Amino acid sequence: MSVRRLHATQPESFAFTPENIEWSKGQISKYPEGRQASAIIPLLWQAQKQEGWLSEPAIRTVADMLDMPYMRALEVATFYTMFNLSPVGEFFVQLCGTTPCWLRGADDLKSVCRKMIGEQGDITEDGKLSWLEVECLGACVNAPMVQINDDFYEDLTAESFEQVLTDLRAGKEVATGPQNTRHTSEPEGGLTVLKGTK
Amino acid sequence: MSDRIKVTVDGIDVEVEPGTTILQACEEAGAEIPRFCYHERLSVAGNCRMCLVEVERAPKPVASCAAPVAPDMVVFTQTDSVKAAREGVMEFLLINHPLDCPICDQGGECDLQDQALGYGGDASRFDGNKRAVEEKHMGPLVKTIMTRCIHCTRCVRFATEVAGVPEIGAIGRGEDMEITTYLEAALDSEMSGNVIDLCPVGALTSKPYAYTARPWELKKTETIDVMDAVGSSIRVDTRGREAMRIMPRNHDDVNEEWLSDKSRFVWDGLNTQRLDTPYVRRDGKLAASTWNDAFAVIAEKINGKADKLAAIAGDLVCAEGQFALKSLMDNLGSPHLDCRQDGAKLSGPRANYLFNTTIAGIEEADALLIIGANPRVEAPVLNSRIRKRFMMGQFPIAMIGAPADLTYDVSHIGAGTDTLADLLAGQHGFADVLKNAERPMILVGQAALTRDDGDAVLAAAIQLAENSGAISPTWNGFNVLHLAAARVAGLDLGLLPGEGGKDTAGILQAAKSGDVETVILYGADEIAGAALGEAFVVYIGSHGDRGAHRADVILPSAAYTEKQAIYVNTEGRPQMTERAAFPPGEAREDWKIFRALSDHLAVTLDFDTVEALRVKMFAVAPHLAQLDHIEPAGAPQAPEGGAMTSDAFGVAVEDFYFTNPIARASATMAACAKAKGERAPAKQGTGSHG
Numbered sequence: 001m002s003v004r005r006l007h008a009t010q011p012e013s014f015a016f017t018p019e020n021i022e023w024s025k026g027q028i029s030k031y032p033e034g035r036q037a038s039a040i041i042p043l044l045w046q047a048q049k050q051e052g053w054l055s056e057p058a059i060r061t062v063a064d065m066l067d068m069p070y071m072r073a074l075e076v077a078t079f080y081t082m083f084n085l086s087p088v089g090e091f092f093v094q095l096c097g098t099t100p101c102w103l104r105g106a107d108d109l110k111s112v113c114r115k116m117i118g119e120q121g122d123i124t125e126d127g128k129l130s131w132l133e134v135e136c137l138g139a140c141v142n143a144p145m146v147q148i149n150d151d152f153y154e155d156l157t158a159e160s161f162e163q164v165l166t167d168l169r170a171g172k173e174v175a176t177g178p179q180n181t182r183h184t185s186e187p188e189g190g191l192t193v194l195k196g197t198k
Numbered sequence: 199m200s201d202r203i204k205v206t207v208d209g210i211d212v213e214v215e216p217g218t219t220i221l222q223a224c225e226e227a228g229a230e231i232p233r234f235c236y237h238e239r240l241s242v243a244g245n246c247r248m249c250l251v252e253v254e255r256a257p258k259p260v261a262s263c264a265a266p267v268a269p270d271m272v273v274f275t276q277t278d279s280v281k282a283a284r285e286g287v288m289e290f291l292l293i294n295h296p297l298d299c300p301i302c303d304q305g306g307e308c309d310l311q312d313q314a315l316g317y318g319g320d321a322s323r324f325d326g327n328k329r330a331v332e333e334k335h336m337g338p339l340v341k342t343i344m345t346r347c348i349h350c351t352r353c354v355r356f357a358t359e360v361a362g363v364p365e366i367g368a369i370g371r372g373e374d375m376e377i378t379t380y381l382e383a384a385l386d387s388e389m390s391g392n393v394i395d396l397c398p399v400g401a402l403t404s405k406p407y408a409y410t411a412r413p414w415e416l417k418k419t420e421t422i423d424v425m426d427a428v429g430s431s432i433r434v435d436t437r438g439r440e441a442m443r444i445m446p447r448n449h450d451d452v453n454e455e456w457l458s459d460k461s462r463f464v465w466d467g468l469n470t471q472r473l474d475t476p477y478v479r480r481d482g483k484l485a486a487s488t489w490n491d492a493f494a495v496i497a498e499k500i501n502g503k504a505d506k507l508a509a510i511a512g513d514l515v516c517a518e519g520q521f522a523l524k525s526l527m528d529n530l531g532s533p534h535l536d537c538r539q540d541g542a543k544l545s546g547p548r549a550n551y552l553f554n555t556t557i558a559g560i561e562e563a564d565a566l567l568i569i570g571a572n573p574r575v576e577a578p579v580l581n582s583r584i585r586k587r588f589m590m591g592q593f594p595i596a597m598i599g600a601p602a603d604l605t606y607d608v609s610h611i612g613a614g615t616d617t618l619a620d621l622l623a624g625q626h627g628f629a630d631v632l633k634n635a636e637r638p639m640i641l642v643g644q645a646a647l648t649r650d651d652g653d654a655v656l657a658a659a660i661q662l663a664e665n666s667g668a669i670s671p672t673w674n675g676f677n678v679l680h681l682a683a684a685r686v687a688g689l690d691l692g693l694l695p696g697e698g699g700k701d702t703a704g705i706l707q708a709a710k711s712g713d714v715e716t717v718i719l720y721g722a723d724e725i726a727g728a729a730l731g732e733a734f735v736v737y738i739g740s741h742g743d744r745g746a747h748r749a750d751v752i753l754p755s756a757a758y759t760e761k762q763a764i765y766v767n768t769e770g771r772p773q774m775t776e777r778a779a780f781p782p783g784e785a786r787e788d789w790k791i792f793r794a795l796s797d798h799l800a801v802t803l804d805f806d807t808v809e810a811l812r813v814k815m816f817a818v819a820p821h822l823a824q825l826d827h828i829e830p831a832g833a834p835q836a837p838e839g840g841a842m843t844s845d846a847f848g849v850a851v852e853d854f855y856f857t858n859p860i861a862r863a864s865a866t867m868a869a870c871a872k873a874k875g876e877r878a879p880a881k882q883g884t885g886s887h888g
């Protein structure tokens with residue numbers, strides 16, 4: 001982790017889409033009167049979903065909706081690394097660099113990112129790709145893996161990862177999950193035990 | 199009491215209330231517990247871990263500030279394991295703390311420095327890189343060196359809880375946690391300087407004081423503040439004749455341990471724009487002169503024409519000076535005397551012009567109506583007390599007058615006298631709130647009293663207090679909030695027009711028409727020069743401000759830090775200032791000036807020492823002799839009021855940072871006003887949810 005700051009260039013303003021306003025109202029109504037601030041994380045998350053990242057006006061808008069001091073909302077936004085305080089690519093790669101993934105070749109995946117995208121936080125010129133190293137995403141059994149937007153891509157090699165990125169960039173459908181022959185987290189090459197049960 | 203809990207601390211038994219923390223119980227038993235985050239006037243955070251103690255049968259050391267006592271708890275504060283635990287905490291704190299004590303302004307009065315002496319190792323085992331944090335901008339008063347921050351969050355809690363401006367926070371987390379204001383804006387508070395005292399390290403220090411002195415080379419004088427009518431207890435630190443800084447002292451019944459920014463940072467105003475020699479205007483120009491010359495010029499004007507003499511006393515002057523002025527006017531036989539340069543319609547029984555509930559009493563009130571006042575800028579420390587009461591809950595507050603963000607929830611029910619009349623007639627919902635309250639408070643500000651119909655407003659407010667049951671043998675809920683530290687003493691001593699005398703407005707009118715030929719302005723600087731017409735003006739005061747600019751003769755006097763003198767605060771609490779430094783040059787204590795002048799006017803005042811003066815003064819106002827004691831004033835009596843006109847109440851303090859000559863001489867106050875002007879008027883919550 002490193003020091004997280006608001007992005008240097010910020011948009012003038014932020015506004016939720018009408019659907020998201022409705023959705024937010026639903027979230028807020030889950031909490032008793034006077035406790036609206038409890039809805040801060042879902043609302044910030046929705047703002048990020050809408051724009052891809054959290055801008056300062058977005059943080060302020062959410063704070064206003066929840067009748068919270070701006071500072072309190074900023075504290076939440078900077079605390080959780082899932083909130084992107086800077087713009088990201090259309091396909092935002094979160095690359096797991098924690099020990100199991102690292103042992104299984106996360107460094108190779110990083111090299112692919114550097115080659116195809118650049119340094120962490122950089123966005124490709126076409127706006128399609130950006131990446132960030134993150135801690136364990138809980139899919140160690142299929143290490144090494146990355147998360148791209150909402151999906152996991154697992155059992156990667158440098159080659160298969162490059163292919164995933166190339167295909168996504170080209171607008172092709174890419175199957176999520178393991179990128180080798182493996183089915184979910186079953187053993188590679190098929191089942192080895194409990195085969196005869198019917 | 200049977201429900202008290204017995205706790206044993208280091209073998210000493212103490213009985214405490216249930217809910218007491220272990221730390222408080224230890225203090226009760228006389229055991230000192232080191233701490234950083236805990237502060238008795240803030241909520242408990244429990245994040246620094248410096249207060250660890252051993253509790254019998256507890257598996258691990260316990261953070262004593264955050265753990266409540268249990269019956270028959272046995273606590274140890276001096277064992278080896280406690281020492282080891284604290285040393286461990288200290289070692290971690292010091293890992294990222296810079297070794298910059300030699301250039302740190304907190305050096306010599308730093309909690310971390312002091313406690314490192316007791317619990318710090320002699321060398322560091324950490325050879326990684328220390329973390330460094332970028333400075334954060336917090337405005338013209340608070341200097342930040344955030345690498346020193348130990349994340350105790352005292353500043354965050356103070357801003358949120360006491361100041362009511364939740365603008366400080368901790369962003370990021372873990373090693374990257376940083377304390378900052380939202381977008382590094384200056385704190386929008388009149389109480390911001392208090393974070394400097396609260397910060398246990400040198401992360402938040404005083405910007406104006408930066409690198410000017412070391413605490414141990416300063417002479418410390420305990421005295422009283424006069425920037426507002428609260429009368430906060432302060433300590434003035436001086437080096438030689440120069441005031442270097444001002445800090446609050448604890449006074450539970452007045453300012454607790456807080457101080458407003460104006461009171462704290464005005465000190466540079468004490469060192470500039472000073473009048474240090476008498477001046478006499480000759481051929482239109484003020485020229486330095488001598489006391490004898492100046493007195494002679496005045497005598498020439500006044501002798502034989504005492505009936506054409508008038509005097510107005512200002513906002514920062516002391517009781518002794520006002521008494522001397524009053525005695526002089528009496529001796530001369532001139533009735534044209536007033537201590538209300540703002541024209542407030544206040545006089546009569548003491549209860550009519552005091553903050554009768556008392557400041558500490560606010561905590562007992564259960565409803566509040568504010569009439570024509572903005573306590574946030576008129577008396578920030580008192581406003582914090584209202585906020586404290588508000589935070590306890592069940593405290594409806596309504597306000598009539600110019601709308602303002604007071605840092606707590608207020609229902610703004612009207613702009614002026616119409617609403618007051620409705621309340622009086624019982625035609626407004628809040629009238630019932632007041633009636634149903636057991637201890638309602640009504641607070642009347644100067645904006646409601648300095649109007650032509652001030653008498654009528656005062657009468658209506660007193661009437662409303664009576665109707666609401668705010669006045670009873672056990673509760674006095676009628677309050678006047680003064681702006682001037684001098685005023686209550688002036689009213690107590692009767693610096694009011696005598697038989698056939700003129701008040702401030704009358705004096706100004708007469709000065710214009712020529713009926714009054716000489717006006718003594720005793721520290722009265724809020725009167726526009728032109729309002730005095732062609733009159734011959736004698737100004738007695740400490741600063742070259744409005745009064746001095748208009749004067750024909752200037753007699754330089756001592757400022758509040760340069761004399762031992764009595765001031766009476768808005769509650770009616772007499773308190774004595776002490777001399778922290780001598781007045782500059784030829785300037786003299788106020789009473790001596792009047793005493794010397796009386797000789798030249800052949801009406802010698804019959805006191806030669808300040809003690810003799812006080813004996814006479816106490817004969818007039820005996821309660822002034824009882825320092826720090828409030829003589830209950832009884833029930834207020836509605837004056838003959840006339841009718842209220844239906845204009846909205848105005849604003850008494852337009853600019854918090856410029857309310858008096860000393861503040862106007864202060865470069866720091868000017869910087870604050872500038873910063874406030876630049877601050878984007880962004881909406882911020884009132885903190886009432888915090």
Ligand code: SF4
Pocket residue numbers: 346347348349350351352353354377396397398399401402
């Ligand atoms: S700046 Fe000072 S008061 Fe604020 S958290 Fe840091 S150490 Fe504590």
Ligand code: FES
Pocket residue numbers: 096097098099100101102135136137138139140141143145
């Ligand atoms: S280590 Fe990569 S998912 Fe757990």
Ligand code: FES
Pocket residue numbers: 232233234235236243244245246247248249250261262263264
């Ligand atoms: S004083 Fe107890 S944890 Fe800080």
